[in-house]
Amino acid sequence: MGYDVFVVGGGPSGAIAAEDLARAGRRVAMLDRAGRIKPCGGAIPPRAIRDFQIDGGMLVAKITTARMISPTGRQVDIPIENGYVGMVDREHFDEYLRKRADEAGAERLTGTFLRIERDKDGTQVVWRDKASGEERRSATRLVIGADGARSAVARAEVPGGDRIPYVIAYHEIIKAPPASANYDPKRCDVIYDGRISPDFYGWIFPHGDNASVGMGTEVDGVDLKQATAALRESAGLAGCETIRKEGAPIPLKPLDRWDNGRDVVLAGDAAGVVAPSSGEGIYYAMVGGRVAATAAQAMLASGRVRDLKLARKMFMKEHGTVFRVLRSMQDAYYKSDERRERFVSLCHDVDVQKLTFEAYMNKKLVSARPLAHLKIGVKNMAHLLRLVSPSWV
Template structure:
């Protein structure tokens, strides 16, 4: 059987891409290495994503509109989202649902770890480990196989550059940790992460606590242990998970016959490590470009142009934020202090929940700038 498109990887980016392609009548195969995969992930998604992709309510374990930012000195800023919330999902259920939607749209979903992708005539031949799936042929490829994408290696895409190593532990609620069950907490503290942040994300029956660093796997374990100690948690986690987060788009993520989407393309925003939204958007935009390519020979490059046009300002803004404020505890302290400002909160929530980059008025910009200088001089 020769498919029009083979999608490698069945996380959010691949599942959405396969669903969009199959809905348009494109013969599509989705190859996922493990249909029971539990992707290491905080599972925090913005309201805008839930609305745009019609995510059913039963998958949203919690809707949290209260968020706390904590500084190195222990200053806590509590923020309320006036018109929205962060949705908490559990990736094992979320990914399974998205794949089932792709299958419902007509995509063929198979389980197999892709071992090699080779050019063959005007398409590709895909082999899986132990020949779990008989060799598959496809005219085009969408690589949606995560941060360490095999597709990218075999098809010689430029490397995924900046990767954060992130670790998370899940704890069942107990009387000792019930206090964390209704608020998203973000810790900006060099002892927990010298270059990223720590998070506490409440789910329906457990807490997910994690941290990340641009350093090595060994370091993240030490940081995570310190975080749990600082929180005073003595309960044992029921799950430890770790994975890399690629927080810089590859120099190029399109070729003539293949594209990369989601983490495989490096589409996670700096500073906050948000990847699910960009995985799903790139899966959708990539699949739409693929449909035009197959039907009218439109260049696949249009996908990358469109993605960059829509989201490059957000990536740039967050890269600047990270490089300015995540350098030391003094700067983190002033960053948290600035979060107390209602205008800063409004801008943050608008850009997170709906990915709107609305420039602040000149008056607001001057006010934020002055507060910034004040906190930097004062050292808080």
Template sequence: MTDHDASEIFDVVVVGGGPAGAIAAADLAASGRRVLLLDKTGRIKPCGGAIPPRLIRDFAIPDALLVARIRCARMVAPSARSVDMPVGDGFVGMVNREHFDPYLRERAALAGADLRDGLFERISRESARLATVHYRSGKGGEEHRVQARLIIGADGATSTVGRAEIPGHARMRKVFAYHEIVRRPAETGHDGARCDVYYQGRLSPDFYAWIFPHGETVSVGTGSARKGFSLRSAIRDLRADTGLDACETIRREGAPLPLKPLRRWDNGRDVLLAGDAAGVVAPASGEGIYYAMLGGRLAAEAAGAFLATGDARALAQARKRFMRLHGRVFWILGMMQWVWYRSDTLRERFVSICKDKDVQQLTWDAYMNKELVRAKPAAHARIFFKDLAHLFRWVSP
């Protein structure tokens, strides 16, 4: 460690260079703040890679990053019966996190953030005004430290920042996700414009499995919170069932995903969380990229208010604004997962519901635009009574 390291002072140190951290760093740097973005290179998060049109518009994602355009989702029941849900107008973009995350980090650097390869270790405080961030970098793991007025922890579901600074973070409930990126030979017959989602207990007892096209490759994955369930065995079976077992495996990745937003994202002083570290992965669907990037943006805005006023109460606005926008959606998706994912009998009926045109339209409207559709109360009422009918077995699946 050098004296020069200790004398460096930043407005904000962002720990973690995934979508949440990169967006927070880019927005703050663009507003004129001095920002350090710390990221440990070499890790790729397991992710299906779906991004909705709302994300593409709001965050100006270039077409070159889209490796596929999805126009249909196929829902597969335990009986192997399937239901296709066409997207309709438009498409869902697919990205490969191997390229998507570095692009966002580079964009943050172009906006003025200082991007460094570093492994965060801890925070210490020698003064009331500044916190000291300790991190290691380089092959020898050389220790460095810098000072900051604020730290944004965007370092994943097992956030080192969160566990040290936010009460209750270590008890965050998680599902473990695992996927394999495999090369997709043309003869497999997999539709490059369709996502396949498997609601089968043998592939996941409490979540779902997926096959998502990534252009020349395919993401084959699953997730579960149940201890002892073999995710690798489930993916081996899914690949064998779908003709992907002979395909070249390019890489394997696994990571925990949060199941519910934390009740608090800041420590009331100088730390704020964003992305998976704050728990913003949608229940039932596991969608996280859009919510992480939005969370990063809201964190940047709350950070800007804190830096301008010195009032730590401004940090709480990030969570309040997020939950005002999406708390209801998260609650609905959580209830849906609790009701329908408990057994194969219920999963069979859930897939049956997906045949309904009202369900399909409202699902895609809400997903594509990230807003609950309030203008169709009659359709909502029909869906409610159809759900009851399937849940209580008044109709056959």
């Protein structure tokens, strides 16, 4: 007996898709390579905890302040009012989600995706079993490709899936130092400095007993390990014990198409749903898994392959505007240290601070204060046109 849906990938997007479909009574397989921990700052907003009923015990820290650091070392501390940023450790969080899918009825398979084959009897996923090394074939009606930024499913099956833009992210998990002026276990530091990253940013994110220190870039030839070492040195973290080192691509633009018009739909990083500018991906990956499951359910019920397009349509309807705004911000301010200096200066504005984190926590642009938006827009244009100098208070 085959499956209704075969999910390739057991990260947040694949696990949520498998769980949703299993709870709906579908026969589901979830194939995961196992043993890999994705490099990730680990931040999730309160909305993710609400929407996906995340056990509060999975949070290793609750961040209440974000510190923006400019190329000249200027600092802006932004309080996160009426909320927090939750931090998770991907080593444990992803497995937690996979176990939920398993408990809901999805069959967990451990191995590597090889290809999709089709014949008169239908669609088969060909994969290699990790334990035996043998090649296996699993019949299925639909495939959800949730296998990451360099998705083998996307490359083989979906137009444009082999040309997705991405940054390379690298981080080191270190033993957290005692609290000090340089390190606060309830504060995320975001470093906008061309010496750390010429086109993105560096970060120091507390994870309870540990911390994630890293950076990302699209620029070829940047030594990510050297840049991270420089970041650790400047932050007084060079002497902290290093627990592990990880690197991976992070996509920064949703694909124009998420399905192959037949029997495949993409989810999460495979579809490119990581927020530009911030690089936030966990929440959007989970949403991507949910809309992929919704589209799969619709197609299985109706028999219409066009229903697979619902995944991208639903996601972009709710989050497309935020992605476009963040892309514009990245294009405007990440080009040079002079622009980065202006961006951090702009973050001094109280309205910028409030609207930014209200939007982050609730995952939608805030429209309740039109005068604040107008004020921010004017200041933004003044900085971009160099009509004002970066100001510090």
